[in-house]
Amino acid sequence: MxxxxxxxxxxxxxxxxxxxxxxxxxxxxxxxxxxxxxxxxxxxxxxxxxxxxxxxxxxxxxxxxxxxxxxxxxxxxxxxxxxxxxxxxxxxxxxxxxxxxxxxxxxxxxxxxxxxxxxxxxxxxxxxxNGAAKRAYGKLMVTILISLGFFVVLGMVLGIGRGLINLEFSGVTSVLMIIAASLLLGTGIAFILAMFISGLRLFVMNHSKFGNAELKCGAQFGEFGKTTLKSTFLAGLALFLLAIAAFAINMSLFTDAFDFSMPLSEETPTTEDSAAQEQAHVAMQAMAMLSSLGAIALLAYLVLFAFGAYLKTAIDNLMWNNTTLANQHRFKSTASPIAATWIHISNILLIVCTMGLFLPFARIRSTRYRITHMAFVPVGSxxxxxxxxxxxxxxxxxxxxxxxxxxxxx
Structure with missing residues (x-):
């Protein structure tokens, strides 16, 4: 029809x-x-x-x-x-x-x-x-066992990595090994997320009903895998760039702190005043380093928050665009993961700036965006x-x- x-x-x-x-x-x-x-x-x-x-x-x-x-x-x-x-x-x-x-x-x-x-x-x-608890246990236990297996393998890889640290490699080889290890870790995390999210979300959707009409989602694990892998890659790339920035900033501050150990001028080679000034300068450098680390940590938190918002919106789209009611009526979800991520990030910043008073407005704002990008496509009236x-x-x-x-x- x-x-x-x-x-x-x-x-x-x-x-x-x-x-x-x-x-x-x-x-x-x-x-x-x-x-x-x-x-x-x-x-x-x-x-x-x-x-x-x-x-x-x-x-x-x-x-x-x-x-x-x-x-x-x-x-x-x-x-x-x-x-x-x-x-x-x-x-x-x-x-x-x-x-x-x-x-x-x-x-x-x-x-x-x-x-x-x-x-x-x-x-x-x-x-x-009408989902049964034993099916929920089955879905979650599979994910837990796979997760444990992944972390066991990860521990073995890290153990091997510690042994390789003692060996001498060129700078290029070391960088390539770090990149390969990061990609392996990110892929493993994405796989576990895909297993957990697909199992849980499909369990909930496929056992929900409207009246006697069943809701069924036909999304495949491969689609969940692509979505989680893309989101994990973007978050990992952002965190990697933040790590590079943190390293560069702190190395610059660390170098400046040691440069100050040279005489300030020819007239004051080593006096009590210059020693006090040097200590004050080192203290300021230390505070600057801590401040930069705090800023990087805050940005890293926002990246992880953005990762969650992006992934949730992408998964919601995947679920609803593959869901039918009574095996014929469909749903349509057109929310943009990027736009939803911006809404969530701006919401959390406004909540912090208003000391929590923006919280109800933030919830209305995010809910409005999500709902207004949903549609029901019936077959018939x-x-x-x-x-x-x-x-x-x-x-x-x-x-x-x-x-x-x-x-x-x-």
């Missing part, structure tokens, strides 16, 4: 000033109640963002119970407090708690997804998640889709309310 319909674009009606008021009240009440109001704040925030998102003249909605979220929050706080106190008196028990939490993460993920989707709706029709799925809702509608009475923030 040919698709003759034009895409229905998603529209976001959220405004920075509106959300700032909600965010401020949530923050004050959460602090005043020692965190208890955080559950109600989460529901209020989700309702605002869901109800501000429109598709085909209708808006989404969220129906989560704050009390259920509070249970999850209290459980997380109890685990965290137990870990903190036990780490001071029984490090072994604290380690056991940490391992237990890591082991239970796939189960927590499935629980949270069931709760979250069961309480999300569009035109009165609920979403749902979207009203026909809704009527068909609403007629099936009774088959499972009663069971959704107790899909899970708990949400764990992950």
């Amino acid at each position: 040919l698709d003759t319909n034009t895409p229905d674009k998603f529209i976001f009606h959220g405004a920075g000033r509106e959300y700032f008021k909600i965010w401020l009240v949530n923050l004050v009440l959460t602090i005043a109640t020692l965190g208890i109001y955080a559950a109600w704040a989460k529901v209020r925030t989700r309702k605002y963002f869901y109800q501000s998102t429109e598709l085909n003249g209708n808006r989404f909605d969220y129906h989560g119970d704050p009390k259920a979220i509070l249970k999850g929050n209290l459980l997380v706080v109890c685990i965290a407090l137990t870990y903190v106190f036990s780490s001071a008196y029984s490090p072994g028990f604290a380690g056991l708690i940490m391992l237990s939490v890591i082991f239970l993460m796939p189960l927590f993920l499935v629980m949270s997804l069931r709760f979250h989707l069961a309480n999300s709706s569009y035109r009165g029709l609920r979403f749902r998640f 979207i009203d026909e889709i809704m009527r068909e799925e609403q007629s099936k809702q009774k088959a499972f509608g009663d069971s959704m309310g107790d899909a899970l009475g708990l949400e764990l923030g992950i």
